[in-house]
Amino acid sequence: MKVGVLALQGDVREHARALASFGAAVSAVRRPAELDAVDALVIPGGESTTMSKLAIEFGMLDPIRKRIAGGMPVYGSCAGMIMLADRVLDGRPDQQSFGGIDVTVRRNAFGRQVDSFEGAVVLTPFDEPFHAVFIRAPWVESVGPDVEALGRVTDGAAAGRIVAVRQGNLLATAFHPELTGDLRVHRYFVEMARAAVDG
Amino acid sequence: MAEISQSAETVTGTSLTGTARVKRGMAEMLKGGVIMDVVTPEQAKIAEDAGAVAVMALERVPADIRAQGGVSRMSDPDMIDGIISAVSIPVMAKARIGHFVEAQVLQALGVDYVDESEVLTPADYANHIDKWAFTVPFVCGATNLGEALRRITEGAAMIRSKGEAGTGDVSNATTHMRQIRAQIKRLTSLPDDELYVAAKELQAPYELVREVAKAGKLPVVLFTAGGIATPADAAMMMQLGAEGVFVGSGIFKSGNPEQRAAAIVKATTFYDDPDVLAKVSRGLGEAMVGINVDDIPVPHRLAERGW
Numbered sequence: 001m002k003v004g005v006l007a008l009q010g011d012v013r014e015h016a017r018a019l020a021s022f023g024a025a026v027s028a029v030r031r032p033a034e035l036d037a038v039d040a041l042v043i044p045g046g047e048s049t050t051m052s053k054l055a056i057e058f059g060m061l062d063p064i065r066k067r068i069a070g071g072m073p074v075y076g077s078c079a080g081m082i083m084l085a086d087r088v089l090d091g092r093p094d095q096q097s098f099g100g101i102d103v104t105v106r107r108n109a110f111g112r113q114v115d116s117f118e119g120a121v122v123l124t125p126f127d128e129p130f131h132a133v134f135i136r137a138p139w140v141e142s143v144g145p146d147v148e149a150l151g152r153v154t155d156g157a158a159a160g161r162i163v164a165v166r167q168g169n170l171l172a173t174a175f176h177p178e179l180t181g182d183l184r185v186h187r188y189f190v191e192m193a194r195a196a197v198d199g
Numbered sequence: 200m201a202e203i204s205q206s207a208e209t210v211t212g213t214s215l216t217g218t219a220r221v222k223r224g225m226a227e228m229l230k231g232g233v234i235m236d237v238v239t240p241e242q243a244k245i246a247e248d249a250g251a252v253a254v255m256a257l258e259r260v261p262a263d264i265r266a267q268g269g270v271s272r273m274s275d276p277d278m279i280d281g282i283i284s285a286v287s288i289p290v291m292a293k294a295r296i297g298h299f300v301e302a303q304v305l306q307a308l309g310v311d312y313v314d315e316s317e318v319l320t321p322a323d324y325a326n327h328i329d330k331w332a333f334t335v336p337f338v339c340g341a342t343n344l345g346e347a348l349r350r351i352t353e354g355a356a357m358i359r360s361k362g363e364a365g366t367g368d369v370s371n372a373t374t375h376m377r378q379i380r381a382q383i384k385r386l387t388s389l390p391d392d393e394l395y396v397a398a399k400e401l402q403a404p405y406e407l408v409r410e411v412a413k414a415g416k417l418p419v420v421l422f423t424a425g426g427i428a429t430p431a432d433a434a435m436m437m438q439l440g441a442e443g444v445f446v447g448s449g450i451f452k453s454g455n456p457e458q459r460a461a462a463i464v465k466a467t468t469f470y471d472d473p474d475v476l477a478k479v480s481r482g483l484g485e486a487m488v489g490i491n492v493d494d495i496p497v498p499h500r501l502a503e504r505g506w
Binding site: 007008009010011012013014030045046047049050053054057058078079090091092107108112113114115116117118119120133134135136154155156176179180 | 211212213214215216217218220221224225227228229230231232247250251252253287288289306309310311312334335336464465468469
């Protein structure tokens, strides 16, 4: 299975390394032809306003939307979650997401960088809690009926906020599993994508 | 890193803020992006509109610091507040080398990254700021690997190679990127028993030297800065191994800042695609006039500040 990492901006290498460890053939995707060559896509962490602008200017917005509509498995972390959300709060007025997950996401919801944190999150697919790294992270403000909330913040002011979701072949986390050695989310995505691609 | 004190870490419930991972992770998210110097909220908006991943607030851009002389300091807090309110992307701000109180003020203002910068007039000619003591992460400049590792030892969570700021002359940035890259490459080729002497020569802790030798890269993100004025300059730095680019005077001292800023953003993403680079380099109007680094008397060279 070929998995692309959207390489317009962000922590591409960390995702690529995590995906490669599960035997996926990983490539960087910046152009429509590179998108055509992959079976699944990861949208990395980064600055969502920059990704949105570059996706529009380099003709990636519609091709990715079409692939998502066609059932391509996609995983997004942090900025990637924003890019997969149908609705974005506190974004730029001209900011466009690829969409696909029926959620409303609030950008920079936890605050500025001094509020960035790491801590345990319970994720329903896994037995053990996940040590999650949140960096100027978004959270999910509301979910549509077909969206499965996979994880919530456990304590603090943001307790109960949804930070991991899945809808069909689309997966998104507000945190960055690629920054930790814990690759369970990537394994979950690769297995999910293999099941979808091999049908 | 366990042996280094990390006093800024704060526990709330099961959560930790101010950790090395959270600080270094922030820089990972900026990779492949352009961080632009701005002195007003209006400039910050232009930078955000152009696709900058962050803006750097400072009192005067380096070209003006050079032209006007005098002591150069942290930006006015009102100006920083104005910039923070104007944009939704991360806001960085510069503090003078060693000026830990300017850094405290910037942290209190809520900036997302502090640049302990040689572009401002140093406040301490012996010590840099103890950056472990802060929740806000720091980026520092370096001309070589030893300097980069000393800054990381002090708690820097991101490094930018130094160029000669405010000149529009990219030659110093080239020298320093090549220098850092060559020194890392050399470390990876050394047998284990020669790393002790390598650490001595680099004037850096052995543990960090060994980490770089094993990984073949710094333990933090490496950007480049200083003298970048064109899309081709930015792309060249990326091809030389920079993970992203700081652009200072190059944008707002040029004829058409909006267009030049957007072009440098595109050139940084497609740094290895000459067709895209040719396209975005067209019709940008006048680049900043620039000064050759060789024409600047040695005492006025900014890259040589810091040690």
